[in-house]
Amino acid sequence: MVGIEAFLILVLAIGLVRVPSDLTIHIPPDLKSGAKVQPNDPSPANVYAFAVYIFQQLYRWPTDGATDFSHAIYALSSYLTPFYRELLISELESKAKRGELAGRERGMQELPGQGFSEERVNILKDGVWVVVVDMALSETVKGMAVKRKTIRYPLRVVRYDVDRESNPWGLALDGFASTGPTTLDLEESGD
Secondary structure (H helix, E strand, C coil): CHHHHHHHHHHHHHHHHCCCCCCCCCCCCCCCCCCCCCCCCCHHHHHHHHHHHHHHHCCCCCHHHHHHHHHHHHCCHHHHHHHHHHHHHHHHHHHHHCCCCCCEEEEEEEECCCCCCCCHHHEEEECCEHHHEEEEEEEEECCEEEEEEEEEEEEEEEEEECCCCCCCHHHHHEECCCCEEEEEEECCCCC
């Protein structure tokens, strides 16, 4: 009897050692119909939410684009692939040379009624998605509106589980899909 108990304790101990100490579960926001989730497997709703949030923060310049844009690139670097970070740094440098950042304030918000739907998240392959986001962009310089437009951004999102401390999502923006951003008419933005 003692031998059986010792054997069971050994089996349980081995099982406990093999259990992961850190597990990420992505819970979709709408659970009305229930959800089947797998560890470390983000749902399309989570991928969409990540893309919108990080992209919106990247292009939010509350006081001065000359400092806010570079600060955002640095602050969000854990959520950007090295490839996309280099593209953003190049964009920052070229906009600065053309004088397009100094004194410029920018805000972006998701178009009302154009939020998440399954059709807005396309799986290219395991761990690679294209997320289609419709945003309203507004820019001012010294309080004067200089730009107001609606733009469709096809954002490329990749699994990027490099540093859980600085990027708990395990995802990163990797630039735009091959088509790139397109300007929308408000009537055109409805899916």
